[in-house]
């Protein structure tokens with residue numbers, strides 16, 4: 235879950251920015267102001283209680299706020315995350331939010347504060363008042379709302395500064411500039427909360443098909459470097475032409491090229507929950523590269539799994555596949571198959587051993603049907619990351 239709070243005085247542009255963010259990150263939007271206005275419209279008990287306070291520009295009691303927030307977030311606990319606008323507005327509400335997040339087994343990732351001078355806020359709200367139809371968009375009430383903001387809401391910033399999750403942005407820039415600055419922060423937060431798996435296994439262990447199925451089930455991006463290289467060749471891109479040339483001369487694709495492709499994949503997958511790496515890293519050098527790449531993007535490997543299948547079974551599976559339409563160009567005869575298995579043992583087993591010492595590698599028995607192995611993988615994943623359970 236990605237939970238963000240937009241903070242700032244009335245007129246800072248929180249509502250406008252929220253419209254973009256909920257679309258881009260598919261967050262559930264909670265504007266306490268909007269909810270209260272609906273309650274007033276529907277003449278509910280809560281609405282009647284809140285009406286005169288809102289009309290005067292004061293703050294509605296924390297008791298009322300807790301009720302409306304609690305109902306809304308528990309009804310939408312399965313969303314990708316929440317975007318809070320106009321909440322928390324008091325120090326007490328900051329504690330309330332902590333408690334509510336604990337209840338959902340999650341946390342607020344960041345509070346983004348839009349800084350705007352008072353007179354600009356007043357001008358913007360007066361302008362909005364011409365069309366908004368909001369009774370509180372008139373100068374006397376606006377001044378009182380700003381006073382309430384300065385007295386009761388601004389201190390909330392300290393709460394989040396102490397927690398180290400408060401980010402202040404200039405709110406007087408253009409809508410687009412503010413939006414881009416917010417996006418940078420949110421993307422950095424998303425990176426931190428990414429869940430990244432590395433799936434090892436000998437050729438023929440089923441790591442490719444299992445990796446794809448896992449990526450689909452959990453909404454992760456599948457990163458198979460071999461397939462990415464082939465796609466470049468198929469598309470005849472400048473990188474693809476280089477790779478083709480190397481293949482034709484029997485040379486290995488240098489790490490620099492693979493790094494570029496993985497970097498591009500990470501950069502163009504800003505809103506994914508995480509990645510599944512298959513077929514990478516294959517060498518110790520590549521393991522350092524992957525650690526470095528993930529670190530650069532503010533994230534790390536979360537779980538490493540190794541699908542184990544006895545060698546004779548691997549040979550039998552690869553040999554069978556080589557006689558079907560699914561035959562890979564690198565599995566066309568026994569000598570090639572044996573070389574690939576040998577390469578894995580020589581180069582990749584030391585990587586698995588290194589990772590095992592560093593983070594632990596979960597061994598998965600790869601014998602049995604596809605579904606049986608898939609269930610085993612899902613069990614390990616969901617035990618470690620209950621948030622991925624559907």
Ligand code: AMP
Nearest residue numbers: 266267268288292293294299320321323
């Ligand atoms: P907004 O739409 O966020 O500008 O909110 C409009 C009005 O609703 C505010 O001036 C307050 O009277 C009330 N309100 C909205 N959110 C809160 C909150 N979190 N705590 C107290 N009062 C709120």
